[in-house]
Amino acid sequence: MSIDIVRFGKEIIEEEIRALNRLKDALNENFEKAVNLILGTTGKVIITGIGKSGIIGKKIASTFSSTGTPSFFLHPAEAIHGDLGMVEKEDLIIAISNSGESPELIAIIPTLKRWGNKIIAITNNPNSTLAKNSDIVLHLNIDKEACPLNLAPTSSTTATLVLGDALASTLLTIRNFKKEHFAEFHPGGALGKKLMKVSQIMHTGEKLPIVPENTPLQDAIITMSEKGFGAVLIVDKNNHLKGILTDGDLRRFIKKGGSIDKSKVEDAMTISPKYITEDMLVLEALEIMERYKITVLPVVKDNIPIGLVHLHDILKSGVV
The missing domain is CATH 3.10.580.10 (CBS-domain)
Known part of the structure; x- marks a missing residue:
């Protein structure tokens, strides 16, 4: 199969940009509610998700932690085999699933709800099991993946990543998180050195x-x-x-x-x-x-x- 490789690459990027515009259009009062819920939590913010959503979740947790919102990633498959013990009743859960029906993730929701943990869902299916059992739903609003087969997580994972960045950046702004705070969390490496006083x-x-x-x-x-x-x-x-x-x-x-x-x-x-x-x-x-x-x-x-x-x-x- 012969294609114009550069042009094809640009088309994929344009498709993901379109997906981000759809995400922006879908952003509503639930985003504000999610931010306020995170600000009000006295525990940690626990991010969970399986597969590609889990990979993006790890990055979001890392960004949260480095910008003033204590957070860690919990793998749902490990959670159902004992790692739920890491969760405390004060913790807030951000559960990520494009379909909202990931079995491993859905399996831990009843326990979290029984413990009283608040749940924020990031999903592309506002009618999913995850969405229906969450306190706040952040809808990705993606109508198709950038993958030509419309199968591989592409637009959906990009949108999730950007939504996580939007949450983290909003939170650090409200908390008046400054360069010196960032430097405290990055004592090693190039970032820490650039922020050295x-x-x-x-x-x-x-x-x-x-x-x-x-x-x-x-x-x-x-x-x-x-x-x-x-x-x-x-x-x-x-x-x-x-x-x-x-x-x-x-x-x-x-x-x-x-x-x-x-x-x-x-x-x-x-x-x-x-x-x-x-x-x-x-x-x-x-x-x-x-x-x-x-x-x-x-x-x-x-x-x-x-x-x-x-x-x-x-x-x-x-x-x-």
Whole structure:
């Protein structure tokens, strides 16, 4: 059989886009009810489903958990052989079945209802056994699969996945879930590193190279050498950051004929230097370093130095 492969691929994608538009059109007050039911639960959100629905369910559970809604996946076939013991009465169930008649899934519904667990159904059959035994039904509204045989779960699984994302994204928005919360749930891997904060890598306390503004330049150089950052922070009588002296500042000062023995640190320092705060992302600090071609940034709070970040610290953190 000869076909235009690229064109055929685009047709399949268009069919799934059409399915998503049908899902969007079917979204109604039940979606709001489902969101509110999830927000109100004091237990975990348990996702269950068999086959391809189960695979999508695992992804939805993972997305929920990483965005502020504690969740896990329960395989219905394992549930009827003992894993129902994982369910507590406070837990909320999201049951996924395109037909709404999956035997393994239907088998656990009576027990869940007897225990009093609330059930949200995600199904393409609003008249199914699952739908009739659920508290809320989210209808996929898919009229055909993208599969040319109209058999393989394609449009239906895509719609379920997108519906799960819509639930998770709505929930995290209502909960005011922020980047820092996301970072807490993703301490490893690229996501966690990209969301790493300055406070996690900055040098503090006695490690900081700080001198008063009237310090002899020679003494400031000794402090710079002892601390090993190639820079020293200069503060006024109120401990407010007034300037910074770097290796580069020192070279430029000497090149202009400045005297190390007879000068004060303020004679060679850079006034009003660039700085960051501890709650900024490390990537933001790196962007400032790259933009202004500097390698050291003071970390301040109320204009008082509380830390220091060197380019080497950022490189060692693994954010780039």
